[in-house]
Amino acid sequence: xxxxxGAAGHxxxxxxxxxxxxxxxxxxxFALSGVVQAVVxxxxxxxxxPDDSPRSLSLASGLGAASSSxxxxxxxxxxSIFRKGANFTAAMAFxxxxxxxxxxxxxxxxxxxxxxxxxxxxxxxxxxxxxxxLVFRVFLRRRLVEQARAQAxxxxxxxxxxxxxxxxxxxxxxxxxxxxxxxxFTAISHYFVMDWASVWVDIAVGLLIAGALGAWxxxxxxxGFFLVDHPVLARLWGPLVGPLVAVVSFVCSIGNVPLxxxxxxxxxxxxxxxxxxxxxxxxxxxxxxxxKYYGWRMAxxxxxxxxxxxxxAGLIVELVFGGLGLVPKExxxxxxxxxVSWNYTAFLNLAFLALAAVLVLxxxxxxGPAMLKMMGGPPAHAGPDx
Numbered sequence: 001x002x003x004x005x006g007a008a009g010h011x012x013x014x015x016x017x018x019x020x021x022x023x024x025x026x027x028x029x030f031a032l033s034g035v036v037q038a039v040v041x042x043x044x045x046x047x048x049x050p051d052d053s054p055r056s057l058s059l060a061s062g063l064g065a066a067s068s069s070x071x072x073x074x075x076x077x078x079x080s081i082f083r084k085g086a087n088f089t090a091a092m093a094f095x096x097x098x099x100x101x102x103x104x105x106x107x108x109x110x111x112x113x114x115x116x117x118x119x120x121x122x123x124x125x126x127x128x129x130x131x132x133x134l135v136f137r138v139f140l141r142r143r144l145v146e147q148a149r150a151q152a153x154x155x156x157x158x159x160x161x162x163x164x165x166x167x168x169x170x171x172x173x174x175x176x177x178x179x180x181x182x183x184x185f186t187a188i189s190h191y192f193v194m195d196w197a198s199v200w201v202d203i204a205v206g207l208l209i210a211g212a213l214g215a216w217x218x219x220x221x222x223x224g225f226f227l228v229d230h231p232v233l234a235r236l237w238g239p240l241v242g243p244l245v246a247v248v249s250f251v252c253s254i255g256n257v258p259l260x261x262x263x264x265x266x267x268x269x270x271x272x273x274x275x276x277x278x279x280x281x282x283x284x285x286x287x288x289x290x291x292k293y294y295g296w297r298m299a300x301x302x303x304x305x306x307x308x309x310x311x312x313a314g315l316i317v318e319l320v321f322g323g324l325g326l327v328p329k330e331x332x333x334x335x336x337x338x339x340v341s342w343n344y345t346a347f348l349n350l351a352f353l354a355l356a357a358v359l360v361l362x363x364x365x366x367x368g369p370a371m372l373k374m375m376g377g378p379p380a381h382a383g384p385d386x
Contacts, residue, residue, distance in 0.1 A: 007216060015211030018112070018258050019203075024348035025111045026203070026254075027356050029104025034191035034359075036066045036103070038169055039178045049081065049090035057133055060090040061126065064097025070198035071280050072289070074098035079293045083152050088145050089136045092302075093129045099280055100125040105254050112261045113273070116326050120274050120317045128278060128313040135305045144301065148294035156292040189362035190371060197372060199254065206255030213262045222266025235322070238272020239314030243307055246279035247287075256280050270327045271318025278310040 048063070049056050067077065078095035082088055099105075106118040168187040170178040178184045226241075227234040242263070249259060260273050268276070280286070282303055290299035321327050 011208070011211040011215040013211075014214045015207040015258075018210060018261075019207050020349065021345060022108055022111050022258075024345065024352040025107045026104065027352035029102075029107045029254075030192050030195050031188070031352075031355060031359065032103045033195060034188040035179060037191045038184050038187035039171075039175050047085075049086040049094070051087045052089035052133055052137065056087060056090045057093045057129060060093040061097040061101065061129055064094040064099075065101040065103075067094075067098045067102070070195060071099050071202075071283075071286060073198055075281070075286060075289055075293070079152050082149070088148065089133055089140070092132060092136070095281065096129050096132065097125065100128070100278055105257070105277075108254050108257045109260075109277070112257055113264060114328055116270075116321065116328055117260075117273060119326070120270070120321055121277065123320075124274050124278065124313040124317045127316060128309045131309040131312050132305060135309060139305070140301065144298055148298040151295040151298070152293055185362060186366045189359040189366070190368055192356075192359045193363045193368060194372060202255030204255075206258045209249065210258035210262045213259070214265075217266075219266060222263070222268075226263075226267040226269070226272070228267040234267070235269045235271065235318050236315070238269030239275040239311045239318060242268060242272040242274075242276035242314060243279035243282060243310045246276050247282055247284060249283065265331050267331070269318055270321060271314035271316075274317045275310045275314030278313060279307075282306050282310075 048059050064074070067074065074095050077098070078091040081094065082091040086094075101122060106121060109121060110118040168190055170181060170184045170187055172178070173181070179188070223229070227237050245263065246256060249256065256277055256279075260277050263276060264273050287299060287303060290302050294302070318327075
């Protein structure tokens with residue numbers, strides 16, 4: 001019994017240490033995301049995405065990068081704009097960008113893994129969207145899209161429907177004046193709290209799994225699984241197996257970054273880490289939502305197409321970054337620092353916790369709890385008062 005308790009305690013201590021190490025970055029990322037969402041309206045998305053032209057795909061990517069990082073909200077919003085007339089490929093590009101090109105993801109990756117991984121994410125993400133568009137253009141048939149639209153129009157509920165439908169953006173005046181206004185401050189606080197509410201489970205589960213893997217799984221297992229003794233094969237194997245590990249991990253949104261840190265320390269290739277993080281849109285719960293939203297056939301097509309594009313993007317990132325000498329030589333992701341001390345991280349955490357307290361207080365004073373109750377339910381067109 002004491003051995004089991006000791007092992008559990010070790011895993012929990014690692015999970016908490018990782019949480020403490022990224023807390024300030026999480027708050028900063030969600031605050032910046034709240035600012036962006038507060039000045040970019042969701043209402044015009046369908047009109048701006050009528051086809052799969054480079055212009056529409058670029059707009060979809062930009063709008064996705066300016067939205068919530070919650071995978072469930074991204075998938076729900078993609079269906080919403082598809083139902084309102086947006087092109088299906090553009091809606092999927094928006095979905096990709098919403099989970100892989102957002103500010104908070106890049107910050108957490110830089111803190112846990114290193115700046116090279118953040119750069120790889122923002123290089124590989126657009127590549128993946130381009131590959132996806134090419135695959136859709138070659139293999140996606142209009143009849144399947146029509147069947148998917150008919151299924152989408154049935155309005156079968158997924159997760160975070162209310163959160164995806166909420167549009168609190170301030171659209172009048174300059175961007176700076178929108179942010180400084182009372183309505184802008186309120187919108188930022190609401191997005192901040194609701195984004196936290198939408199992903200905290202994934203973050204917590206990701207940290208707990210990462211802590212358990214870091215504490216319990218011997219390094220030799222990971223090295224064997226990721227073919228560390230065969231460098232050339234390992235570079236090819238990593239992007240192939242990374243998304244498959246993600247599928248069965250059940251963790252999406254930014255909750256998979258701590259898991260990526262464990263895999264990187266264990267020996268997975270650089271491109272494998274990138275492909276693993278991209279794969280939050282094909283984890284099992286998300287695949288089930290695709291089935292509900294678009295039907296079995298489209299869900300299967302999305303799984304195959306997304307997997308192929310994630311592997312391709314991961315392989316290209318591996319080759320390009322390796323050729324440029326940008327792949328880190330040391331596998332030193334911040335996983336095994338199981339201690340909390342009074343250093344710069346502690347002071348940053350305290351400073352950003354104060355910022356979080358200000359935003360939460362504004363949220364509570366402006367009708368936030370009532371909106372929070374609607375977040376996981378059916379769509380409701382509501383916004384906060386200034």
